[in-house]
Amino acid sequence: MSTVKPFLKWAGGKFRLLERILPELAGARRYVEPFAGSAAVYLNTDAPEAVVNDMNADLITLYRCIQTEGEAFMDYAASFFTSETNTETAFYELRARFNSASDPRERAALLLYLNKHAYNGLIRYNAKGGYNAPFGRYKAPQFPRAGMRCFLERTRQGRTVFTCRDFREVFAGVQAGDVVYCDPPYVPLSSTANFTSYAGNVFGPEDQEDLAALVRRAHSQGATVVLSNHDTPQTRALYAGARILTFDVQRFISCKGQARHRAPELLAVYRA
Numbered sequence: 608m609s610t611v612k613p614f615l616k617w618a619g620g621k622f623r624l625l626e627r628i629l630p631e632l633a634g635a636r637r638y639v640e641p642f643a644g645s646a647a648v649y650l651n652t653d654a655p656e657a658v659v660n661d662m663n664a665d666l667i668t669l670y671r672c673i674q675t676e677g678e679a680f681m682d683y684a685a686s687f688f689t690s691e692t693n694t695e696t697a698f699y700e701l702r703a704r705f706n707s708a709s710d711p712r713e714r715a716a717l718l719l720y721l722n723k724h725a726y727n728g729l730i731r732y733n734a735k736g737g738y739n740a741p742f743g744r745y746k747a748p749q750f751p752r753a754g755m756r757c758f759l760e761r762t763r764q765g766r767t768v769f770t771c772r773d774f775r776e777v778f779a780g781v782q783a784g785d786v787v788y789c790d791p792p793y794v795p796l797s798s799t800a801n802f803t804s805y806a807g808n809v810f811g812p813e814d815q816e817d818l819a820a821l822v823r824r825a826h827s828q829g830a831t832v833v834l835s836n837h838d839t840p841q842t843r844a845l846y847a848g849a850r851i852l853t854f855d856v857q858r859f860i861s862c863k864g865q866a867r868h869r870a871p872e873l874l875a876v877y878r879a
């Protein structure tokens with residue numbers, strides 16, 4: 608299977624799981640992705656209509672700028688990638704500029720700079736919404752023009768609408784015949800692990816339950832819904848009515864004494 612790599616690094620990115628996920632999404636006329644992140648899955652779908660959503664406003668502005676401006680936006684975003692901006696001092700200056708900027712286009716370009724220059728590409732915000740990941744000390748971060756061009760090309764295959772909403776609002780627009788792929792922040796693997804925080808918001812147990820209820824409702828109304836999460840007793844209970852596929856994934860988990868281990872992954876499939 609030949610796949611397109613996303614141009615952003617993203618926590619929980621699904622690029623390496625595409626071979627397992629894509630076959631379950633085949634045949635969509637309209638594709639809906641409520642938690643798009645780096646859009647690894649959307650990029651590799653071919654539905655003529657798509658709704659790509661994420662609650663991170665800077666991320667969605669970045670996608671919209673590429674879609675509407677193409678190369679002109681890429682040139683602007685590339686202007687932040689120089690040898691002078693790859694220093695600790697410049698990084699913290701640009702991070703502060705991002706945090707005080709109100710122009711959405713400037714924030715979008717700076718988000719890309721931060722994604723490629725911050726430690727591990729972390730897109731991490733504090734409770735007040737301030738971006739706070741540290742400098743990554745990479746030798747020479749590359750401007751991802753080729754990847755952005757692939758993204759632009761995908762947006763031109765039919766009609767894609769980028770939205771920045773809570774997933775509950777996205778589900779309100781799901782129709783019979785849609786194919787929906789959900790990749791929410793995952794349930795914690797243990798009761799002591801923290802809930803995932805992406806854009807300063809915390810995705811807690813009520814969110815997980817609301818999502819499961821909306822998934823079941825969309826399916827009962829004629830949509831195909833596929834969802835990723837950790838494979839735990841909790842997610843098995845939430846998605847008891849689905850066809851469940853499981854596999855092991857090597858992923859980073861901050862866990863005392865063991866930085867990396869295998870976390871079982873679940874794919875819940877509700878085919879219309």
Ligand SMILES: C[S@@+](CC[C@H](N)C(=O)[O-])C[C@H]1O[C@@H](n2cnc3c(N)ncnc32)[C@H](O)[C@@H]1O
Pocket residue numbers: 617618619620621622641642643644645646647648660661662663772773774775790791792793805806808810
């Ligand atoms: C696991 S990541 C998705 C990763 C993506 N599939 C990829 O391959 O890069 C989860 C995403 O959900 C978004 N998110 C968190 N809470 C949300 C909410 N309430 N509604 C919509 N999106 C949300 C986060 O900003 C984050 O990008």
